[in-house]
Amino acid sequence: MPAAATSYEPSQSLESKRMLYNLLKTPEKYEKIFEQYSGGLIFRVGYGRPIITGDESQLRRILEVNHNLERIASPGAYLVDTIPILNYLPEALAPFKREGRRLHAQELGLFRELLDDTRAAMKAGTAPPSFAQTFISEQEKSQLSDDEGAYAVGTLFEAGSGTTAAAMMSFCLAMTLHPEWQKPMWEELDRVCGDRMPEFADIPELPTVRAVIKEVLRWRPVTAGGVPHQLIQDDVYDGVFLRAGTIVHANQWAIHREEALYPDPERFNPNRWLSPDYPTYREPLTKFPSLQNFSSFGFGRRICPGMNIAERSLYILTARIAWACEFSKSRGPGGEEIEVPSYDYISGFNTQPKPFPFELRPRSEQRRTLVKHAWKEAEATDPLRVHNI
Numbered sequence: 001m002p003a004a005a006t007s008y009e010p011s012q013s014l015e016s017k018r019m020l021y022n023l024l025k026t027p028e029k030y031e032k033i034f035e036q037y038s039g040g041l042i043f044r045v046g047y048g049r050p051i052i053t054g055d056e057s058q059l060r061r062i063l064e065v066n067h068n069l070e071r072i073a074s075p076g077a078y079l080v081d082t083i084p085i086l087n088y089l090p091e092a093l094a095p096f097k098r099e100g101r102r103l104h105a106q107e108l109g110l111f112r113e114l115l116d117d118t119r120a121a122m123k124a125g126t127a128p129p130s131f132a133q134t135f136i137s138e139q140e141k142s143q144l145s146d147d148e149g150a151y152a153v154g155t156l157f158e159a160g161s162g163t164t165a166a167a168m169m170s171f172c173l174a175m176t177l178h179p180e181w182q183k184p185m186w187e188e189l190d191r192v193c194g195d196r197m198p199e200f201a202d203i204p205e206l207p208t209v210r211a212v213i214k215e216v217l218r219w220r221p222v223t224a225g226g227v228p229h230q231l232i233q234d235d236v237y238d239g240v241f242l243r244a245g246t247i248v249h250a251n252q253w254a255i256h257r258e259e260a261l262y263p264d265p266e267r268f269n270p271n272r273w274l275s276p277d278y279p280t281y282r283e284p285l286t287k288f289p290s291l292q293n294f295s296s297f298g299f300g301r302r303i304c305p306g307m308n309i310a311e312r313s314l315y316i317l318t319a320r321i322a323w324a325c326e327f328s329k330s331r332g333p334g335g336e337e338i339e340v341p342s343y344d345y346i347s348g349f350n351t352q353p354k355p356f357p358f359e360l361r362p363r364s365e366q367r368r369t370l371v372k373h374a375w376k377e378a379e380a381t382d383p384l385r386v387h388n389i
């Protein structure tokens with residue numbers, strides 16, 4: 001894996017300790033907690049700033065930009081997606097154009113503000129290393145305009161925060177519906193880590209953890225409809241002629257349900273990555289399953305450039321949650337289990353489950369205490385806070 005991605009591990013480790021501490025304290029706020037993890041990580045690496053409460057106004061504003069993007073980028077969200085000629089209407093007759101202009105101004109205004117904050121911190125000599133700082137110091141060399149740089153850093157948020165958070169929400173759903181997969185993860189984690197929290201160095205020894213999160217991405221792909229690509233030349237696919245300019249959707253939902261590759265595809269079954277009985281099994285288990293070149297991250301030249309960061313986030317979050325916690329269904333007033341729908345998702349570009357109830361407890365009081373100590377120690381030594389950033 002590229003060395004650059006390894007350099008984000010300290011930030012991922014710190015933010016995942018905060019996530020775990022908060023999740024055990026207030027599991028019902030899981031959506032906000034996962035958004036704070038993924039948004040906080042990108043704030044840290046993108047702008048060299050910490051997110052402490054998750055209520056910071058710039059984080060909330062960026063999440064709003066994200067949610068708007070997820071809604072409007074969804075294929076078919078506007079009539080013009082289906083009838084492209086509508087794009088020639090003047091703005092006065094095309095409300096979708098006015099909305100596009102308004103949302104673009106909102107987005108660009110925020111991205112500019114974040115870049116300007118970094119510039120001001122650099123002038124004051126208080127800016128830690130970040131993507132924004134690198135862009136500003138090397139702007140002349142790169143010959144990018146301010147707005148291009150603002151977008152290059154800002155779009156990391158759009159692409160990286162909602163996706164990672166959505167995957168973790170689907171993980172919680174999978175553990176609520178299939179709690180039997182916790183036991184093999186517990187056995188693996190207890191054997192490899194015992195009573196210390198899992199670290200990145202343990203990941204090669206945790207194939208079950210990797211298989212569970214990979215199966216989550218297969219079973220409930222985050223960008224289910226795929227990101228549309230436009231052909232730059234004529235092509236033939238599976239005997240079908242496709243003209244240059246055609247928009248092609250690599251439909252992940254369908255790809256992940258290809259019976260020959262994924263027998264019994266509707267079933268949540270991490271074994272398909274762990275047992276030689278399945279066509280997707282690969283050895284050695286210290287390396288596979290992995291998320292490298294997995295269809296969840298797209299294809300070809302435009303494959304997700306954040307894949308290595310995402311992969312590390314998903315592994316460490318899954319490992320630490322499984323090591324510390326136990327999921328079960330919530331119970332109603334009469335003690336009966338509350339059923340949770342397997343596929344009741346928010347529609348949009350990124351898919352995430354609609355809010356659902358579940359119980360989350362520490363696996364033992366000792367693990368709860370270990371989580372608290374790990375987080376308090378990480379918080380006290382956080383390089384951004386130590387320097388009052």
Ligand code: HEM
Nearest residue numbers: 159160163164167222223227297298299302303304306310
């Ligand atoms: C579970 C997490 C993630 C998933 C499932 C995911 C998935 C994807 C997919 C499917 C694409 C489109 C690829 C294509 O066009 O074929 C994409 C693009 C992209 N992703 Fe990710 N992603 C994730 C996390 C991240 C993270 C953490 C970052 C940044 C730190 C990131 C940055 C980007 C960027 C910048 C693009 C646009 C690339 C381009 O159009 O050239 N992603 N991602």
